[in-house]
Amino acid sequence: MFWLPVGILLALLLVAPVRQWGWWIGAAGAAELTASWLWWDNSLLAALAYFSANAIEAAVGAHLLLRVIRQRNFLQRPSDTTIFVVICGLLAPVISATIIASIDTVSGKNPDFAIWPHVWLGDASGILVATPLTLLAIETWRDRSRVGLQTILEVSALGISLVTIGVAAFHGDLPTPYLTLPLLLWAGFRFEMRGALASLGLLVAISPVFSLVLGSRFADPSSREAEVVGLQIFFAVAAVSALFAGVLAHQNALARRALRRSNDLLEARVADRTARLSAALRAGRLGVLELSLPDGTARLDAAASRLWNLTVRKTSLATLLTKVHPADRSTLSESLLKVGEGRDSSRIEIQCRIGEIEPRWVVIDVDRQFHAGRAVTLIGTIQDVSERVEALRRQRLLVDELSHRVKNTLSVVQAIAMQTLRGPGERDARDAFILRITALARGHDLLAREGWDAASLDQLVAEAIVPFGGSERFELQPAATEVKLPAQQALAIALALHELSTNAAKYGALSQPAGRVAIVWGLSKDRSILRLTWTERGGPPVAAPATAGFGSLLLKRVVPQDLNGMVKLVYREEGVECSIEAPLQLQLQSGFDATGKLN
């Protein structure tokens, strides 16, 4: 019927190393000859010839298959399975069918190659059924894994159905054995190659039992021939179907496993990233908030919710606003609205207070997120900056207090001078001293007002000229943009202007009603150097003084050093001219060699 031995031999050759093939073929030959001697009445020569045909068929099939697919197991990939079906199932049986039919024709047992189709079909179905089954049995034997209860139950149900339907079909109670195909497919798709081939094996086992022992429709000799052919075809079809169901199911399972693995990997990566992000947020004490503009809903993370004195994480913008300090409420809502409607840049920073009693200062940074061209979400962070704000407030208080003390101390110094220099000839010295102290105090004052960071040169000049007649006597030509000076430079310039003014009032342009002073300042092209010039005109003719007073000493020695710059004082006959150059330290903080460049 089907020649299973050739299938088994083929499977053994596939698994065994090539150098062992001789042994396996020998063992198979011995087994077949023994069976032939026991059950069949072939002559030894004929039996040997038949077996040789089978051996050549199996060896050629195994060799070709291994050459093409380059691996032993063809049950893993559909393409390998196809190649197996073509080479071993369809082509290899041609060899043995041709050899055996030739022998039978020559010996006269079955003339005219009449037996060829029977042998071909018998071997083909034998190989298609037995090879995968044997291979699988070997694999299963090598790799035993645990089986769950559910699987056992399903396998039992499958087995019982298969036996029932198979028995009924072979016995003739059902019209055709093809009714078992769905069960084979079930087995294949559920249990992959193992299920498919085991079911096929079961069917194969049932059929001869019926034909040999219990008797069946095959028992009738007249119908036997046709029935056997039908059964052979059925088993070939069943084997191919089972193989493909199994291999496809295997592929499917592999794909699912790969998907699950990559999914697990992704999940792990996402979890890792989320954990790191939240650790960073925690370290920065940042909360996250998300405002949906179309419906006004708000989502906060735990930290943001805590900052906002809320217990819930999902709320509305309106609820959020009720928690904001009344003084900041409208500012916040307007700012958010502005960003949302695209009237402001996409990212803003808002500082506001949350809570009415003991409010906390927070900074909210939001970014506009677009969807289909429309801003739909504002997403960003919220940070508690109360400590920073409080520190700033304290610092401001401290600076105020300090400047108050400085001014008070300078007042005391003035008062002491007033009390000390009381002699008739000390009057001028006393006044000069008091004025110098006042100039110093004004410089300090200006710095204190701007938080000791920087003073505006424009303002500094404007205040310096007030005691000497202001804009009536001075012509100011400020720089195009406001110039800011750090504390030391600002005080130096204030002192310089005071000395120049004092001198002008005593001996220069300001000592005469028509005299004027022009003060011009500006920046160099690269904005790194400040230049200020003082030009007196309309005063009495000027001559360089014979001895240097404190004023000129201050201008030539102290001011350049404090400015990190240069002062040039020229006593022209038509009026004193002074030019001051200094590096702009607030804009160029590093690597500027002022003296090198200026000299």
Next chain:
Amino acid sequence: MPHDPIPKVLAGKRVLIAEDDAILAMYAESVVGELGGEVLGCARSSNAALDLLNQSLPDLVLLDVNLGRGTSEGVLQAAQEMQVPVLVSSGSNPNALPPAFQDLPTLAKPWTPDEFAIAAASLLLKADHAIFGFPVRAT
């Protein structure tokens, strides 16, 4: 600076000095004296200043904002009720002054005798032009 003799802008005027720092009070006294004024008294606290105000009617009060432990707001109020011109003297940042002191003629410490002379003269000029207690702008 060539020193013109300081005009005696306070000639015949009586000045009350409210200043808690003794040296600064002495300084103010000297300046008032040089300008020809008469110092009615130097108060080192708000209470002392109020007493002096009640005892006599000065022509001008030189008022330190921080007097003793608190501000001199009470003295300012009393002086304003008595329509005595007040010249504020302060070492604080102008915007840090209490509201009552803002918009008043203020001398920023340390001030020079000239600054005091100019501020005092302009205040007294306005006071002299006041008719029945209503000040009119001196042009």
